[in-house]
Amino acid sequence: MSGIEILGTGSFVPDFIADNNKFSEFLDTSDEWITPRTGIKERRIMTDKPNYYMGVQAAKKAVEDANIDPKDIDLILLSTCSPDFFYPSMACLVQKAVGAENAAAIDVNSACTGFITAMDIAQKYLATGHYKTILIVATEKLSNHLDYTDRSMCILFGDAAGAAVVRKSDKPFYSMLGASGDEFEALYCKVNYDANCPFHGDDMPFYNNIFDTEAKQKYLQSDGHAVYKFAVNAMTKAVKNVAAQGGYDIGDIDLVVPHQANLRIIKKSTEMLGIDPEKVYTNIQRLGNVSSACIPVALDELNKQGRLHSGMKICFVGFGAGLTYGAIIMEI
Numbered sequence: 001m002s003g004i005e006i007l008g009t010g011s012f013v014p015d016f017i018a019d020n021n022k023f024s025e026f027l028d029t030s031d032e033w034i035t036p037r038t039g040i041k042e043r044r045i046m047t048d049k050p051n052y053y054m055g056v057q058a059a060k061k062a063v064e065d066a067n068i069d070p071k072d073i074d075l076i077l078l079s080t081c082s083p084d085f086f087y088p089s090m091a092c093l094v095q096k097a098v099g100a101e102n103a104a105a106i107d108v109n110s111a112c113t114g115f116i117t118a119m120d121i122a123q124k125y126l127a128t129g130h131y132k133t134i135l136i137v138a139t140e141k142l143s144n145h146l147d148y149t150d151r152s153m154c155i156l157f158g159d160a161a162g163a164a165v166v167r168k169s170d171k172p173f174y175s176m177l178g179a180s181g182d183e184f185e186a187l188y189c190k191v192n193y194d195a196n197c198p199f200h201g202d203d204m205p206f207y208n209n210i211f212d213t214e215a216k217q218k219y220l221q222s223d224g225h226a227v228y229k230f231a232v233n234a235m236t237k238a239v240k241n242v243a244a245q246g247g248y249d250i251g252d253i254d255l256v257v258p259h260q261a262n263l264r265i266i267k268k269s270t271e272m273l274g275i276d277p278e279k280v281y282t283n284i285q286r287l288g289n290v291s292s293a294c295i296p297v298a299l300d301e302l303n304k305q306g307r308l309h310s311g312m313k314i315c316f317v318g319f320g321a322g323l324t325y326g327a328i329i330m331e332i
């Protein structure tokens with residue numbers, strides 16, 4: 001099975017830092033509550049620009065790092081669950097901004113599992129030879145979805161974007177994606193249409209009419225306990241699956257880059273898998289949960305720190321709304 005060569009990476013985080021103390025100014029919360037339960041000390045918030053702006057910055061940096069002509073990009077896969085538009089796709093906006101005039105442009109939404117999903121799709125396209133150079137971008141502005149009177153959720157998330165330029169390699173690549181749609185109520189953000197069609201009557205009740213408050217109509221909703229439980233199980237299951245596909249022992253993995261939702265989830269699942277904590281990369285302390293951008297931002301940080309070496313076996317693992325989950329083990 002052919003794999004993926006990472007030619008270049010890029011990321012963007014907004015300047016504005018909201019540390020835990022800033023939340024204490026308008027909510028009944030504290031650093032003493034947030035840090036031990038989540039690991040988060042601060043997160044970045046994009047205060048004055050749309051989501052696609054961040055994606056464009058990350059994409060431009062990845063293209064520069066890859067040292068390629070943007071005209072050589074065949075496909076842009078953009079992961080977001082917080083788009084600025086219903087249409088066009090955000091990938092089209094990135095295409096225009098980076099000058100990738102020969103690229104097809106597709107958005108992917110599997111929430112926080114989005115980068116893993118996009119990598120998986122990219123690997124399949126590259127393996128067939130249909131596309132040779134793919135730009136993957138994950139850009140998220142969850143601050144648009146949050147209810148900042150809901151202390152249990154708004155403290156968890158931040159805004160950021162990450163990107164990678166990839167080509168086919170002959171190195172190993174093993175992946176799995178999964179979904180558990182019957183658990184969608186554990187984590188969702190409903191589209192809040194405000195249409196003025198004169199022919200509309202009352203909207204039909206759907207999903208048992210669970211959206212019975214303004215908050216449920218407009219903002220991210222989550223059952224933190226249900227997500228926590230799902231996440232630990234799904235992450236361990238996904239890593240075991242991809243390790244078995246490749247015939248690897250868990251100890252063979254050199255570096256794990258997990259989705260950064262909660263430090264306790266990361267610690268619990270990697271502990272259950274018997275992964276040395278030294279091999280697990282985290283940046284949740286500085287950025288919070290930036291949804292599908294978590295993994296490519298971490299990848300770019302590792303790249304800039306000179307910690308990616310040829311022959312390493314990297315494992316990406318994550319989960320998100322859907323509920324979805326997935327993992328990759330690839331040799332770089």
Ligand code: COA
Binds near residue numbers: 030222
């Ligand atoms: N500050 C202070 N108190 C808070 C608080 C905050 N920011 N958020 C919740 N509390 C309170 C609750 O109201 C509750 O009070 P009560 O006992 O008086 O009702 C108490 O703290 C305990 O809440 P609980 O929900 O049991 O806390 P927890 O230890 O389970 O942690 C999460 C909650 C959300 C941090 C945790 O469940 C989690 O991280 N889940 C995963 C969520 C996630 O990552 N979603 C996105 C996935 S992509």
